[in-house]
Amino acid sequence: MTQDDFFNELEKKLHFMSDTEKNEAINYYKExxxxxxxxxxxxxxxxxxLGSPKDVVVIIQADYRIxxxxxxxxxxNSVKLLIAVLGLCALPTALPLAIVLLAVxxxxxxxxxxxxxxxxxxxxxxxxxxxxxxxxxxxxxxTDPVSGIGLLGLCLIATGxxxxxxxxxxxxxxxxxxxxANFIKKINEGLRRKK
Amino acid sequence: MDIQLKKGLLNSxxxxxxxxxxxxxxxxxxxxxxxxxxxESSLYPVLRRLENLGYLKTYSLEYGGRLRKYYSITPEGIxxxxxxxxxxxxxxxxxxxxxxxxxxDTR
Numbered sequence: 001m002t003q004d005d006f007f008n009e010l011e012k013k014l015h016f017m018s019d020t021e022k023n024e025a026i027n028y029y030k031e032x033x034x035x036x037x038x039x040x041x042x043x044x045x046x047x048x049x050l051g052s053p054k055d056v057v058v059i060i061q062a063d064y065r066i067x068x069x070x071x072x073x074x075x076x077n078s079v080k081l082l083i084a085v086l087g088l089c090a091l092p093t094a095l096p097l098a099i100v101l102l103a104v105x106x107x108x109x110x111x112x113x114x115x116x117x118x119x120x121x122x123x124x125x126x127x128x129x130x131x132x133x134x135x136x137x138x139x140x141x142x143t144d145p146v147s148g149i150g151l152l153g154l155c156l157i158a159t160g161x162x163x164x165x166x167x168x169x170x171x172x173x174x175x176x177x178x179x180x181a182n183f184i185k186k187i188n189e190g191l192r193r194k195k
Numbered sequence: 196m197d198i199q200l201k202k203g204l205l206n207s208x209x210x211x212x213x214x215x216x217x218x219x220x221x222x223x224x225x226x227x228x229x230x231x232x233x234x235e236s237s238l239y240p241v242l243r244r245l246e247n248l249g250y251l252k253t254y255s256l257e258y259g260g261r262l263r264k265y266y267s268i269t270p271e272g273i274x275x276x277x278x279x280x281x282x283x284x285x286x287x288x289x290x291x292x293x294x295x296x297x298x299x300d301t302r
Contacts, residue, residue: 025239027264029239032220049235063244
């Protein structure tokens with residue numbers, strides 16, 4: 001990667017910063033490279049020790065997000081911080097186990113939530129089937145009363161069970177949302193305390 | 196090393212590096228690389244953070260036909276460093292206890 005490519009890519013990847021902050025960062029690294037060259041280092045050497053633009057950005061971004069989350073501890077900033085921290089996990093530098101664990105926990109919560117949503121969708125589909133079956137069974141009562149009433153009974157039982165399941169899923173989901181929100185709040189507080 | 200501990204030490208290292216004379220990013224980084232295992236690109240956020248906290252201030256001077264950004268420690272930075280040094284002095288006792296004992300015993 002040439003020096004121009006490096007700085008072009010760095011600029012592109014720093015899109016989350018304001019123009020002033022971006023220029024400040026780029027000027028810092030430009031000056032850094034200039035000084036390194038002045039001390040007799042070759043660009044390849046400098047590039048190897050600085051890392052790729054992606055590595056540089058990940059380091060800047062993690063710090064940037066922590067500051068933003070501290071300035072304004074909103075859910076949005078916390079989620080952005082979390083994403084930046086997850087980006088840091090991809091770096092070869094050693095990372096405390098806690099952060100990795102945290103990522104795993106969140107992945108599990110998201111997976112459970114996705115399962116609940118898909119069960120919910122299935123319930124809704126069955127619900128509409130049961131509903132159409134009810135109207136079919138009512139028209140059937142005219143022609144074949146015994147099987148019509150039998151089918152109607154079965155459909156009503158099924159509808160009842162589906163309503164119960166749907167209610168259960170809603171309760172579990174709201175619990176998980178509360179848990180998740182508390183969890184994110186805790187991370188945020190932890191970071192603020194650490195200063 | 197514990198990441199919080201490293202962050203705190205890195206802050207103190209940077210403040211110490213600019214304590215005696217105003218200096219610039221590349222020089223600070225090289226000084227710190229000599230004594231601590233950090234990646235070369237990770238000093239920028241540290242310098243920016245210390246500047247935002249008011250512990251460092253910056254100015255530009257021409258050097259070799261280019262502007263060089265110099266960092267200088269503020270009175271707040273000096274008192275912060277003094278405070279950290281006191282904490283480290285306490286901490287040193289603990290470290291000496293762990294690392295100390297019989298110096299010939301390298302097991």
